[in-house]
Amino acid sequence: MTQNTLTITRPDDWHLHLRDAEALKAVVGDTARQFARAIIMPNLKPPVTTAALAVAYRERIEQALAEVGVAPGVFTPLMTLYLTDNTQPDEAVRAYESGAAVAFKLYPAGATTNSDAGVTDLLARCSAVLEAMQRIGMPLLVHGEVTDPSVDVFDREALFIDRVMIPLRKSFPALKVVFEHITTKEGAEYVRDAEGPVAATITAQHLLYNRNAIFQGGVRPHYYCLPILKREVHRRALVEAATSESPRFFLGTDSAPHSKGLKEHACGCAGCYTAHHAMELYATAFDAAGKIDRLEAFASFRGPDFYGLPRNTGTMTLERADFTIPTELPFGKETIVPLAAGETLKWRVRA
Numbered sequence: 001m002t003q004n005t006l007t008i009t010r011p012d013d014w015h016l017h018l019r020d021a022e023a024l025k026a027v028v029g030d031t032a033r034q035f036a037r038a039i040i041m042p043n044l045k046p047p048v049t050t051a052a053l054a055v056a057y058r059e060r061i062e063q064a065l066a067e068v069g070v071a072p073g074v075f076t077p078l079m080t081l082y083l084t085d086n087t088q089p090d091e092a093v094r095a096y097e098s099g100a101a102v103a104f105k106l107y108p109a110g111a112t113t114n115s116d117a118g119v120t121d122l123l124a125r126c127s128a129v130l131e132a133m134q135r136i137g138m139p140l141l142v143h144g145e146v147t148d149p150s151v152d153v154f155d156r157e158a159l160f161i162d163r164v165m166i167p168l169r170k171s172f173p174a175l176k177v178v179f180e181h182i183t184t185k186e187g188a189e190y191v192r193d194a195e196g197p198v199a200a201t202i203t204a205q206h207l208l209y210n211r212n213a214i215f216q217g218g219v220r221p222h223y224y225c226l227p228i229l230k231r232e233v234h235r236r237a238l239v240e241a242a243t244s245e246s247p248r249f250f251l252g253t254d255s256a257p258h259s260k261g262l263k264e265h266a267c268g269c270a271g272c273y274t275a276h277h278a279m280e281l282y283a284t285a286f287d288a289a290g291k292i293d294r295l296e297a298f299a300s301f302r303g304p305d306f307y308g309l310p311r312n313t314g315t316m317t318l319e320r321a322d323f324t325i326p327t328e329l330p331f332g333k334e335t336i337v338p339l340a341a342g343e344t345l346k347w348r349v350r351a
């Protein structure tokens with residue numbers, strides 16, 4: 001018998017970009033409608049590099065939530081700090097122990113949107129802060145792509161494992177590491193098999209699409225994100241990982257809003273906007289794999305378990321019903337085109 005409804009513990013998003021100011025106000029309500037908590041990425045301009053900046057950013061998020069009518073306590077932002085070559089160990093201790101931030105985010109310099117202030121050489125520049133993080137149990141969240149321009153863009157994640165991840169985890173074997181938005185079979189296998197406290201987030205777009213989506217009938221900038229969509233063999237490996245019984249894979253949308261104008265551009269920005277219908281996308285992907293029963297563990301259990309946080313207590317109900325994704329959404333004075341705009345999904349969140 002086909003299952004037509006699914007009630008799960010309220011989910012969390014373990015990788016989210018909320019931006020700031022008008023953009024923040026435009027998108028934060030979408031996430032708060034679907035998720036109880038989210039890990040907020042620190043790649044603002046300028047980046048969120050200190051506990052004080054994270055506290056101030058959290059206040060702006062809370063103000064935006066109030067302005068769009070989200071009641072207090074409905075949604076909790078979990079803040080992160082942006083690691084730089086100059087981050088001092090006492091900043092990690094101050095941020096983590098005061099509750100200002102739950103993790104540090106590693107952006108290799110030049111790897112992705114707003115990563116210019118990122119790290120140039122992780123082990124050479126950041127060993128003292130990594131040592132402190134390992135000691136206090138503060139996770140390191142990693143954008144896992146090498147930045148060497150001579151490396152093919154489709155190979156940058158796989159090479160990162162050998163060049164950065166393995167040496168990092170050899171030097172700091174007890175450091176909690178989240179390999180963010182994995183996109184390859186190599187990434188999934190590494191996380192599945194590695195020793196020690198390692199996990200990975202997986203986006204909806206990497207479960208649903210392979211790289212053909214970027215080029216179907218012409219170039220489609222709204223399917224362009226980093227790390228870029230890969231071949232079908234990789235998509236299948238990610239679906240297998242997400243729907244497996246491994247506790248190491250959990251939901252992280254990487255919803256990354258950019259205005260329509262900046263996406264449909266000669267040099268379009270990387271990032272897919274999925275916060276608006278994230279659970280519909282994930283449910284469609286899990287159902288297509290015949291594994292809708294595994295969605296709750298992926299979306300609601302494994303993330304808090306890895307971070308050492310309590311699981312949520314409320315519930316969300318999804319139902320098998322057509323859900324057509326809007327073609328455009330308001331985005332301050334501009335608009336934003338969500339991922340898979342105009343397409344019809346098989347599941348929707350019951351209001």
Ligand SMILES: NC(=O)N[C@@H](CC(=O)O)C(=O)O
Pocket residue numbers: 017043112113114143224225226227254256257270271272
């Ligand atoms: N994923 C993306 O394509 N873009 C993200 C940055 C990131 O997560 O790498 C963004 O901030 O726009």
Ligand SMILES: [Zn+2]
Pocket residue numbers: 112143180181226227
């Ligand atoms: Zn990233």
Ligand SMILES: [Zn+2]
Pocket residue numbers: 015016017041254256
């Ligand atoms: Zn991201």
